[in-house]
Amino acid sequence: MSLNQELHEALGYCWHELEIIVIDESLKKYGDMFFHRCKKCGFLTDDYQEECNPDYVADPRMVIREMMKRGELEAFSFYVWDRSDKLRYIASYLDIIRMVAIDQTGKLARLALDWLQKEGL
Numbered sequence: 001m002s003l004n005q006e007l008h009e010a011l012g013y014c015w016h017e018l019e020i021i022v023i024d025e026s027l028k029k030y031g032d033m034f035f036h037r038c039k040k041c042g043f044l045t046d047d048y049q050e051e052c053n054p055d056y057v058a059d060p061r062m063v064i065r066e067m068m069k070r071g072e073l074e075a076f077s078f079y080v081w082d083r084s085d086k087l088r089y090i091a092s093y094l095d096i097i098r099m100v101a102i103d104q105t106g107k108l109a110r111l112a113l114d115w116l117q118k119e120g121l
Contacts, residue, residue: 003106003113004056010116011066014041016052057106064100067112079115080108 005015018036021044035044036052045052056062067073100108 003109004054007056007063007109007113007116008054010113011070014038014043016041016043016045018045018048018052056109056112058104060100060103060108063108063112075119076112076115079118080111083111 008015016038017040019039020034021037022034035046036048037044043052054062056066064073067076
């Protein structure tokens with residue numbers, strides 16, 4: 001299971017596993033008339049699996065948005081801060097900014113998953 005999938009499910013969302021469904025065979029002459037449906041929740045989309053599931057690793061801002069939606073941003077921020085080197089205040093602050101703005105290694109997503117599991121949320 002990927003970090004993105006683990007975090008998305010820990011946040012309470014479905015990680016969509018899509019299957020193709022044909023809407024109307026009689027309309028095939030007009031092109032492909034199909035959608036993708038999630039096998040787990042029934043969600044319908046014309047996107048592909050990679051496009052309908054979020055990538056928290058590639059865009060760490062999504063982690064921040066999810067914590068804001070949950071009303072947990074402050075508590076999560078303290079958790080992230082506790083794991084930084086507070087003695088190097090400026091460097092720590094810049095590390096956090098890097099995690100949110102430009103990091104694509106998944107550090108913030110991993111911290112979010114660890115925090116959600118620790119808090120039992």
